[in-house]
Amino acid sequence: MGLFSNEKKVDYDKIVDKMLPDARKELDESQYDTELGLNMARDARKVISGKLKIEDFHKVYSSSLTKEFGNYYASETPDTKKKSDGPKWAMVIDLKKCVGCDTCTVSCKAENRTPPGISYNVVMESLEGEFPNIKAVNLPRPCMQCDKPACAQVCPTRATYKMENGIVAIDNDRCIGCRYCIVACPYGARSFDFGDSYEQEMVGYNDVTSPEYGKERGNREKGKTPIGTVRKCSFCFHRLQRGEEPACVETCIGDARFFGDISDPNSVVSKLAASPRAFRLKEELGTHPNVIYLR
């Protein structure tokens, strides 16, 4: 269409240049050094585009800034290491609130479109005590996303590994399907994809797969990854990427699940994890799970 139109192209860059105030003019009006301001602005752009390290930026300008602003300027090189860490995801499950409705299991299956025989989340139900003094305990079990994951320890190919955000990931394109991790997981959180499908009872089941770990794989086909490899809960990593909570957390009818950044001391999960009710499954194994239960 554009080929035949006679409309002149609008040069937006020029309009922006006209709109922007002249840096030198503005800085001349202020009481502070013009050259310093211009240089800092130039280097700040370099920092943003990644050409200059923020530490070097501070090193260059620290002394002249102190000279110029005196006591007002009190900042040193920021502690960047802590900032670059980002969130470390954790889940808190309040067992007092869990009614054992299995909504989390169902929504997990719907979200991750897991095949028959695979359920990333299960609710383990048991009765404690003797009649009439019995108590039903519902224990939802997603992947614990351990800090010291036994599965990543034994994986021969490093196909399963701990990500910086605390999630234990599986690279289904690297996994050889030896199932050592399934054997080694103390929580039974891992499953092998034998290639089964709901296509028989649900038309179109194979047409869509879940974009696990943010990777779109298209339809489910015989012999296509992730078939023949190991799968597990990823805290709905693909949902986290677009700013949503894991499906089980979002759908829990009793609001028994909480999700958040455990490295932030003010987050809900951090506060709940500090509760005296908090415990983790099989703590004696030293796996340091990131799923915390409230008894």
Next chain:
Amino acid sequence: MSNLAVDLKQKTTSKTKINLEVSKAFKIWISALTIAFLIGGYFIVERFITGLAATNLSSITPWGAWIAFYIFFVGLSAGSFLLSTLIYVFGMEEYERVGKAALFTAIVCMIVALTFVLMDLGRPERLLNAIIFWNVTSPLAWEVHFYMVYIGLLTAELYIAMREDLVRAAKMNTLKGFVARLITFKNATINAATKKRDHMWMKILGTIGIPLAILGVHGGTGTIFAVVKARPAWNTALFPIIFVVSAMVSGTALLLAMYIIKKKVQKQPIDQGMVVSLSKMMVGFLIIDLGLQFYEYLIGWYGLEAEHLDSLATMMASEKAWSFWGVQMFLGAVVPITIVFWKKTSQNINALLAAAVLIVIGIIGVRFNIVVPPLVVPVFHELPWGNYAPTIKEWMVSVGVVAMGLLIYSFGELLLPIEETSDEVSHNGK
């Protein structure tokens, strides 16, 4: 087809009448193996097409028959190699008749074991990932590397052990001679200097091989299981040691059985003294193995840990307990020990052969009882229990893989001077 060609060649080289008879038995043997391999081969191809859905495995019991066979054959390999070191390193020359056969058995068993691993992978085409992306904290990744080094070392050692026979055979106009010419250097000779050199290298390679076989190959295979803290029944320091000792049991038993059967088929005299002393050694290893197992079970039971008790109960007191009491304990231990120590049978070659075969079968039971029961018990009591028995397809694939191993062994023995050449030949050589 190839076996026919072999036959023709043997006939043309105008052997004696006895040799022709041997080749007839050989022909039947090869035909039977080929049929078994072809039937198994069909199921192997089918398994590669359908994937692991062909098995009875599940996410609760992720390992089964193929892993059991894999550790069984690694055990046979390590056991027969360690037996060969008794000869080449510790100078027990009374066992020299089985020396080269022991090395070749060790190689073939490793090939079979690795084929079983390949069958068991969900993505067999990605096998090399375990080498490319080596995870140094994974015992399984270490094992894959150890197996490679081990097979290389075994091949080198077997070559040196056969070298003199190869040089001698290269002068003959037979099939063996042809193969020997292919794999020897033109100027290869036998003299006092080369004898000394070969002997030295045998000793060096054997000495490197001992820690490699004990710590690397078989102890390491036990470590694959022992490091799994999620399964208390495996997670003991005694576990790798039991692996090594039971490897010695099965390796000795296999070589003994093979030696007797081969001699019987070829109608050659059997060295009774060696057979009796080898069977004593075999039962000696077996008794040590049983002692270690006793402590293993006792301590696990005494701990009263629910999951450990469940694993023991699954092994010893479920409907599949026949595999423990019947195969592992009765056939694999009580009967052979009785045969070897009872006066009436302790000198009888046939009875000792039966004892050796029973021990090999018993160790298969041991391997199944190692792999399956702890994986039937779920990691949480509320999770479903596993229910595993191999499918027909799994058995047929196993038959195919074992037949492949036996074929490799048989052709190897046909083409290479693996069998001990008669004494007068080597004396004439001197």
